Amino acid sequence: MPSDNSHGVCAQSCADPSNALADTMTQDTRSRLQSIFREVFDDDQLTLADDTSRESLEAWDSLGHIRLISALEEDLGISFTLDEIEQMTSVAQILACITSKG
Secondary structure, three states: OOHHHHHHHHHHHOOOHHHHHHHHOOHHHHHHHHHHHHHHOOOOOOOOOOOEEEOOOOOOHHHHHHHHHHHHHHHHHHOHHHHHHOOOOOOOOHHHHHHOOO
């Protein structure tokens, strides 16, 4: 398979999220992300933090991850590469990927 570097920026951001990048996210995007997580994981009380991760959220298993990515793509109108999907294992990494896509 040919190498495609079009997702390099997001893949790098996903692999190494910076707090500065997460801090620049608009409140609207954070609010939408919160709503998506609550809907996907069926938990109206779920409160996200940048360090919320697959390890800290029991419902965020492999099937939950697929449902989450699908909901993110549909709600935000963006697509993620396989590399990005595999690297998005925390809220900070998801925010970094969303930000890198504009």
